Amino acid sequence: MTNGDLLVRYAESAVRGDSDLPSVRKEVELAVGTHGLIEAAATVSAFEGLNRLADATGIQLDAGLADESADFRTALGLDSYSGAASTTSQGSPGRAADVMGIFR
Amino acid sequence: MTLTSDAAAIELNETLASGHDRLWQGLGECGTWWSGAERVAAIAEARQALRCELCKARSEALTPAMVAGDHDCVSALPAPAIDLIHRLTTDPGRLSNDWALRVIDAITEEAYVELATVICVQYVIDSFNRCLDLPLRDLPLAGDGSPSQVRPDGVGDVGAWVSQAVDKSLANVSRAASLVPDTEILWREVVQMHYSRGAQFADLVWDRGLSRPQVELLASTVSALNECFY
Numbered sequence: 001m002t003n004g005d006l007l008v009r010y011a012e013s014a015v016r017g018d019s020d021l022p023s024v025r026k027e028v029e030l031a032v033g034t035h036g037l038i039e040a041a042a043t044v045s046a047f048e049g050l051n052r053l054a055d056a057t058g059i060q061l062d063a064g065l066a067d068e069s070a071d072f073r074t075a076l077g078l079d080s081y082s083g084a085a086s087t088t089s090q091g092s093p094g095r096a097a098d099v100m101g102i103f104r
Numbered sequence: 105m106t107l108t109s110d111a112a113a114i115e116l117n118e119t120l121a122s123g124h125d126r127l128w129q130g131l132g133e134c135g136t137w138w139s140g141a142e143r144v145a146a147i148a149e150a151r152q153a154l155r156c157e158l159c160k161a162r163s164e165a166l167t168p169a170m171v172a173g174d175h176d177c178v179s180a181l182p183a184p185a186i187d188l189i190h191r192l193t194t195d196p197g198r199l200s201n202d203w204a205l206r207v208i209d210a211i212t213e214e215a216y217v218e219l220a221t222v223i224c225v226q227y228v229i230d231s232f233n234r235c236l237d238l239p240l241r242d243l244p245l246a247g248d249g250s251p252s253q254v255r256p257d258g259v260g261d262v263g264a265w266v267s268q269a270v271d272k273s274l275a276n277v278s279r280a281a282s283l284v285p286d287t288e289i290l291w292r293e294v295v296q297m298h299y300s301r302g303a304q305f306a307d308l309v310w311d312r313g314l315s316r317p318q319v320e321l322l323a324s325t326v327s328a329l330n331e332c333f334y
Binding site for chain 1: 117120188192193196197198199200201204216217220221223224225227228229231232234235236237263264265266268275276277278280281291294295297298299305306307308312313314315317318319321322323325326327329330331332333334
């Protein structure tokens with residue numbers, strides 16, 4: 001993915017509050033432009049909030065999301081996250097036909 | 105051009121900046137279960153959590169329960185509310201149902217959800233500013249009024265830790281705060297503004313500053329760092 005490594009470094013630095021955030025931010029702005037940087041900041045901050053509300057309310061995976069992730073959750077270690085205890089259905093491996101199908 | 109001031113950000117994305125203005129003041133208004141002054145105090149408390157020694161020690165411990173003590177707090181909010189604010193701010197991936205039930209037992213389910221939602225909106229806006237090295241906003245002005253304490257119709261047990269809208273037409277994350285609809289409006293607006301943007305959410309190709317795969321890579325990285333299962 002174009003600039004994927006750099007965007008991951010930006011997200012890591014922003015979430016952890018690392019001291020290299022100013023320099024990584026400059027790299028991102030040079031690579032994807034000012035609007036790209038704002039988009040990156042908007043996304044990182046949105047998911048900082050989305051993660052917290054999901055964890056605080058103990059929501060379960062939607063059925064489609066459980067199916068979509070059934071064949072890689074364990075491999076990626078996601079089932080060991082504390083929040084996994086909130087979801088009762090393991091799901092059956094399958095792919096949704098479209099974005100909204102994931103959340104059925 | 106470098107992003108060194110609020111003015112630059114406003115120039116670059118007026119919609120986002122004006123949206124933040126509106127949402128930020130909305131956080132300070134009287135809620136359904138907490139007064140305006142209490143909600144402003146909660147925002148101050150969430151910022152303080154990032155400097156709290158107990159939160160720091162807990163985040164470094166094998167489990168948060170291994171470290172006892174009192175939070176370094178700056179408000180007169182009830183202790184269970186302060187614990188909710190601090191833990192949600194600093195260690196969200198290790199919240200547990202047992203812990204949530206204890207807080208809910210102390211402050212009520214509705215107050216728990218409203219406080220969590222206020223803190224999440226605040227965290228999004230503060231995080232955005234930190235991401236761009238913009239100054240944090242001053243605390244919002246506290247609105248007048250008394251909480252109406254009206255529980256909405258159409259909510260119940262759908263398998264989460266808290267009651268939610270029983271209408272399953274929305275994704276679980278989209279109705280996470282449905283127990284407090286007046287505050288949920290702020291939450292949904294900030295998520296729409298930052299990420300999903302209405303009908304665009306269903307499109308695999310986005311005409312934005314970043315491509316959809318780039319946006320989802322960022323989203324996945326943040327969620328992995330926060331150890332968010334959902």
